[in-house]
Amino acid sequence: MNKAIVAGLAAGVLVVGLILSPLFTGTPLSPAQADHAGGHKKVTLIADEMEVKVAPANALHPGGIMYKAMVFNGTIPGPVVTVHQGDTLEITLTNEGDVIHSLDFHAGFGPSKALSGNVAAGESKTWTLEAVNAGAFFYHCGADGLNGVWEHIANGMYGAVVVHPHNEKPAKEFYMVFGEIYNAADKGPFLGTNGTVGSFDIGKFWMSDPDLVLTNGMAHKYVPSVGTAVKIDLNTEFEIFKVKPGEQTRWYIVNPGPNEYVAFHFISGMIDVRDGSIKNRYGTQMKNDETWTIPPGSASVIEAIFPEEGLYVGVDHNMSHVLKGAAFAVLATADATEDDHPPGTWVASMEDTMAMEDSMMEEDSMTEGNSTEG
Numbered sequence: 001m002n003k004a005i006v007a008g009l010a011a012g013v014l015v016v017g018l019i020l021s022p023l024f025t026g027t028p029l030s031p032a033q034a035d036h037a038g039g040h041k042k043v044t045l046i047a048d049e050m051e052v053k054v055a056p057a058n059a060l061h062p063g064g065i066m067y068k069a070m071v072f073n074g075t076i077p078g079p080v081v082t083v084h085q086g087d088t089l090e091i092t093l094t095n096e097g098d099v100i101h102s103l104d105f106h107a108g109f110g111p112s113k114a115l116s117g118n119v120a121a122g123e124s125k126t127w128t129l130e131a132v133n134a135g136a137f138f139y140h141c142g143a144d145g146l147n148g149v150w151e152h153i154a155n156g157m158y159g160a161v162v163v164h165p166h167n168e169k170p171a172k173e174f175y176m177v178f179g180e181i182y183n184a185a186d187k188g189p190f191l192g193t194n195g196t197v198g199s200f201d202i203g204k205f206w207m208s209d210p211d212l213v214l215t216n217g218m219a220h221k222y223v224p225s226v227g228t229a230v231k232i233d234l235n236t237e238f239e240i241f242k243v244k245p246g247e248q249t250r251w252y253i254v255n256p257g258p259n260e261y262v263a264f265h266f267i268s269g270m271i272d273v274r275d276g277s278i279k280n281r282y283g284t285q286m287k288n289d290e291t292w293t294i295p296p297g298s299a300s301v302i303e304a305i306f307p308e309e310g311l312y313v314g315v316d317h318n319m320s321h322v323l324k325g326a327a328f329a330v331l332a333t334a335d336a337t338e339d340d341h342p343p344g345t346w347v348a349s350m351e352d353t354m355a356m357e358d359s360m361m362e363e364d365s366m367t368e369g370n371s372t373e374g
């Protein structure tokens with residue numbers, strides 16, 4: 001090819017690139033979004049220790065499994081906190097437990113933004129971070145200056161911050177947090193704990209040998225049974241996710257670990273992954289992938305459309321993890337509604353988040369009250 005042709009082609013590519021470039025710079029802000037820039041949101045997280053049911057009674061875990069957990073706001077996981085990109089998030093950590101707790105917000109950049117430092121029993125601490133990058137970000141207890149952070153995470157002290165990007169498209173959104181349990185009282189599959197309330201086992205943790213993998217605080221929380229010809233009942237009180245066929249859905253999938261990777265997959269599904277962030281919009285987008293790796297200490301934004309009516313199953317495709325509890329059923333049905341999320345899985349959308357912040361700001365100016373997100 002001669003130089004003139006190459007130069008001509010290069011010029012053509014440049015011109016086409018310039019014409020197309022507006023398509024790749026992100027969707028312009030709506031007037032409501034532009035008005036809202038720089039919102040201020042408050043959240044209070046209450047650290048505590050309590051017994052939590054982490055597995056239902058079934059053949060794998062006779063009698064079910066109770067565990068001496070550590071929690072934020074009374075549940076495993078802690079609440080999903082939503083902000084709009086560019087907002088300031090003011091966090092208060094109140095320690096109502098008996099031991100030192102703390103917080104590490106992966107959405108924060110710099111120790112004064114990301115870390116609370118130790119908060120002793122009965123004390124509180126407040127600090128702020130700026131939600132610079134869009135996406136889902138893990139938060140967890142950092143224990144006593146990292147000493148025991150492994151135990152506090154394994155015991156349930158974790159959650160996520162969702163930073164809605166400016167260019168977000170509407171979707172039905174869900175919060176899903178995996179998490180491992182290392183239980184000194186658990187004798188293994190089909191044996192369970194024989195009624196003993198379990199506690200952290202550092203030997204099992206050291207060997208990365210979890211007894212359970214929880215979905216939003218409980219193994220097999222969203223799965224009634226496994227098998228058809230030979231069926232094993234897993235949870236007679238299971239909850240289920242419902243979506244409409246063809247509807248855009250968005251899943252904030254969080255992996256607290258503390259040790260294991262999550263190989264996230266929807267059985268019969270395809271996923272788009274939005275991870276990382278470019279200014280004012282989500283970054284990397286993987287189209288139509290099958291399985292996505294989420295490392296411990298991370299959260300991913302997974303988008304999926306379920307094309308036809310029927311049952312789909314979200315799993316950690318690590319098969320020992322599935323048996324330990326890491327699966328959830330998703331029913332695609334025309335009967336699905338906007339607000340039929342299982343308890344604790346609803347995520348405030350960008351519009352909801354902005355409306356909440358605006359009403360809080362009005363409240364602040366009058367009362368300077370503190371707000372908690374449940």
Ligand SMILES: [Cu+2]
Pocket residue numbers: 047070100101102141142143152157
């Ligand atoms: Cu803690």
